[in-house]
Amino acid sequence: MADEPLLKVEKLVKRFGALAVTDEASFEVRGGEIHALIGPNGAGKTTLIHQISGALRADGGRIVFDGRELRDAGIAAHVRAGLVRSYQITSIFRRYSVLDNLALALQARRPGRPSWWRAALADEALYAEAEALLAQIGLAGQGGRIAGSLAHGEQRQLEVGLALAARPRLLLLDEPMAGMGPDESERMVELLQSLRLQGLTLLLVEHDMDAVFRLADRISTLVSGRVIASGTAQQIRAHPEVVKAYLGDEAMEAAL
């Protein structure tokens, strides 16, 4: 069905002891949209992203991706299905060049190759693909730099590139703007917008509300492990329960 969402999270539960950190959370992400997950500190956003990425097994509920229930918890199974979280799969090798990092991430996607590391470093086709990825993440011309020497914002861009190497259909990002200055945030906003234009679907947790309101087609608000509202920025800003959830949070009150 054309209107079928790409990701459906249905009554998902995660308990830590007696505490239900994810408490029957339900929301949907449509194909091609940027969807932001917001909520007060401790609302359970990171836990929910961990569950969707396959890193944490659910204690109840369902994750349905592209019409198919993901029953196998596990990062590898979720990546195979096309659900990839940035910096979860491959982390940066700081002493290698930016291009080597991308080539290695692309190589890691190919299953079952022995001595993949050495083979990757000599594979021209792989490097052509890595160059294309480099341009896609806004780091064209920076491939020869040592990854560890990149500025914080550039490293986050590279992390997005490493996730893209797994060819996701839905990219999960946990606070992609964290610790960034205004220029770096702006570059990340542009990168994420360009990925959406290329047809990728994005689900991000972000505290920078300017970025959220600029980027997100739709927003879901999580409070105490439950999604209390999903909608456009305009709908979320006007939603009484969302406003109530953020009462006393001056930055959020100003942003809403």
Ligand SMILES: Nc1ncnc2c1ncn2[C@@H]1O[C@H](COP(=O)(O)OP(=O)(O)OP(=O)(O)O)[C@@H](O)[C@H]1O
């Ligand atoms: N492994 C764990 N064991 C016990 N409690 C946990 C565990 N992981 C998270 N929690 C608790 O679950 C709640 C939600 O945490 P989580 O990090 O998912 O929230 P969050 O919305 O991402 O918060 P923030 O916005 O502050 O990053 C918190 O009260 C946290 O202490």
